[in-house]
Amino acid sequence: MASEAHAHGQAETLALREQFDTADQQKDASTLGMWIFLITEVMFFGGMFAAYTIYRATYPTVFAIASTSLNVTVGAINTCVLLLSSFTMVMAVRAGQLGQRRLIVIFLILTLLFGFTFLGVKAYEWTEKYEEHHMPGQAAFHLEGTPLQGPAKLFFSLYFAMTGLHALHMVVGVGILTWLILETRKGQYSAEYFTPIDISGLYWHFVDIIWIFLFPLLYLIDRHLPK
């Protein structure tokens, strides 16, 4: 890419692309761009949250029963894993600010590991659902304790759609982290230029926050209701 820019006869660096006047202007633009992207993500998940809210209001008891069938312990462990990963991500950004490349790589790898852990646990949970015949689309789908199998299916549809979409974002995040690690090792980032780490951090925290909403909505919210 850099060579292409040189072919035009203009010096372009990663920190200062040719369309910008100053590096600060570029950093501001990149950060604003990521925030706006996250707003679209909020709307993206918002559609699902709206569907969830409507059906939970329509079938409160079924949703309560279905909710209690989820494995809270595993969900809680995953929440902790994600929170830890956010912490290590922050540390990676901090290392970026200080320009310590070795620390950036270490913290990014830690974040990556936590990301994989989360996905692994999620995969385990989904397998469990499959074995319990709680996966909509299974011919043998059955939720114990309620005659309303249709709405029960709705709950699990939403469960899989929402956690699936979230997991997809985690997969994308894992890809971004891997790319960042490679780039850092190549020596692309310094205290003057670490914008990709910074805005990837924003993305990672956002995905974390989505889970912070999903966990109580899906796992916890109906615990107090009679079974």
Next chain:
Amino acid sequence: MSTAVLTEREHYLNNGYSLKSWLLTKDHKRIAVLYFITISVFFLIGGIFASLIRAELATPAGDLVSSETYNKLFTMHGVIMVFFFLIPSVPATMGNFFLPMMIGARDLAFPRINLLSWYLLIVGGAFAIFAMVAGGVDTGWTFYTPYSTTYSNTYVIATALGIFVAGFSSILTGLNFIVTVHRMRAPGMTWFRMPLFVWSNYATGVIQVLGTPVIAVTLVLVFCERVFHIGIFDPQLGGDPVLFQHLFWFYSHPAVYIMVLPGMGVISELVSTFARKPVFGYPFVAFASVGIAVIGFLVWGHHLFVSGQSVYAGLVFSFLSYFVAIPSAIKVFNWTATLYKGSISYATPMLYAFGFIGLFTIGGLTGLFVAALGMDVHVTDTYFVIAHFHYVMVGGTVMAYMGGLHYWWPKMTGRMYPEGWAKLSALFVFTGFNLTFFPQFILGYLGMPRRYHAYPAEFQVLHVASSLGATVLALGYVMPAIYLAWSLKYGPVAGANPWGASGLEWQTPSPPPTHNFEEIPVVTQEAYDYSRVREEIEVG
């Protein structure tokens, strides 16, 4: 001012002729040209579908094509025109080309993302075209459930996927525009010195960023419902098919403003340039754009007045719908007032602007009919709605698109188009359009339902009038394709500022150099200040 001959000076068109120099370009102007070619092809495809629809409706019996084919025709006409022509139309071509130039920037903030947007539109379009070629889709462009999820056995998934991907193209374009307007303005280019075209594209960006993800997730749910039968829209499993309509219109009503707001921006430029006067009530027109973008999100329920939603929901949505009518009215009044004591030229772009104001007025006023609850019950899902929608989308957006195209053609290509032919085609478009769609208002009130393949014989005369009009309209669209192509080689060479316009895009040679300006301009004047133009006229 450089008056070098076209061939000597390096500009964005002649600094590379290889395919790679186009397909991997980061230059917003080249990407705009790529978009222009792409959406022209889609417009042609959508237009062919429209012609076949009008041909079928020339007789009451469903004799030209079968019912299945007819359903696929109107579905694909809608899908192609809405998602692959109207939504990208003005922003992705003229917005891409001129928004950075108007605010004095070298490019958009994210040139690579801009190129990615184009590729996404291509990929989305490929899915849609695959669906068409493989056998078509017959759900209507609205994809209402449970028909689309359970009953239709056509290529719903491929089409939905195409729209999903194209949606991200739209989101990224909007995101790019917003960041560019916030961060890339030239020194002295304050918010209230920006041309109104920039304001309206900014407002459009806001809708694209907030609305499009919702249609994306809705289509994901349709996809899951079709593939896994998850039941979200299926009453058999306790799901609610009307929920789909809420989610769909939450995006698709604001999407109407994605389609028309940039067109309004074009009209502001045209009216000002060809009356040589600043747009009357500039801040009101600017805020009207933002107002439309915000209120546009609160009115989706007016598509559901007869769907069985509660009476009170209907009341609220009807009430709010009238709020969104006011900013549009403000714009029309201000454009008209701009003409007062102006110096009005009858150049082709201005004829399109006149056409826009007139037809958009009718389109907007008939919007008041469908927003009135008791009236909507009768006219919804009839040709009245078809006519209203086309008055806004074709009479509005496409007129503005054509006007903008003629206005900026000399800047984009460095050549003038033949004025006589252009005026003639503008006349054809205006006449043909009215003949096509005005009878449809009457048909609608008579009770002719939309999406009917065959119809009672008493409606035939009006349908024939409409089909005849469509022929004239088609002619009006084919002519520019020919003479604009002709002008690329044979058109007279245009100067930097052939219209005596005031925007920054006219301060640089035609076609513009790769980085738009030899030197980034410093802005010291309000928008639409023609005193500088006076100097040019007197000096030149």
Next chain:
Amino acid sequence: MQIPLFPEQASSISVEVDRLLYFLVAVSVFFTLLIFLAIFYFAVRYRRRSESELPSAVHTGLTLEILWTVIPFGITMIMFAWGASIFFTESRPPDDAMQIYVVGKQRMWKLQHMEGNREINELHIPVGRSVKLTMTSEDVIHSFFVPAFRTKQDVVPGRYTTTWFKATKPGKYHLFCAEYCGTNHSAMIGWVYAMEPQDYQQWLSGTPKGTLTEAGAQLFTDLACVNCHHTDGSGRCPSLVNVYGSTVRLAGGGTVKADEAYIRESILNPATKVVEGYQPLMPTFQGQVTEEQVVDLIEYVKSLAQKPAEQPNQTRGQAQGAGSPAARK
């Protein structure tokens, strides 16, 4: 051939809708002319006379801006209020309206009169009497549209929607499906015959059939509902006498108004709302009864609640009479 330019006015509401139309058209014509004439006048009066002409800027008039914001807003509020008042009338069927059930099915309208007459793609109604339609769909969304009555209502699977009209002029009117429903959507059409009341009575009696209530009573027995739903409340399931129109207390708290939608739900998805003090024992009848049969059952349940004080014996007699054969089984 005669070319109609205006639809027939054949219902009480059509007059009101048309009146609103005249108002909307008048406003539209006024503003369209205003804009067109202004553009035309300005374009001629201020046409460019020389290429170097440069008019002086006119400053924005705040008064003007306020004026053309406030006046259109006021006018639109009249439209809103007018449209809303018609809509209110349209969505509130009068109490004395006669009931007709409509089931939409891809490419077919099935209509049932209380007297038991069943029609397909044709609806006979008397002039001068309010008719309430209670509608549902067996498959996709349809929409019941009679242009001459200016009435339209979507017909949605899984729920009841209602509309009503009062025909004012005898005649034969188009019935359209207005919501796209797939292949041959344009064939889902029919006729509404508005008849003088005496002609209607004659038409009704022309085809002798059991009433909906009788059909429902028969079904109530055939489906063995009667085994659990005893009239005196002694069964494992609640008595259905006087249930319709009452407020039912539900297990787990909350109440529900026992209307058609509730009874339909209780037949098809009985576990959704269980009556307080009872167990969710009832099996679902989804797939076992058609939408038309659900309608019959609803009418039967409704008959158990009609004028119970005046004719208690008859009501109970009917129920027991219907119940006895099953009890013997």
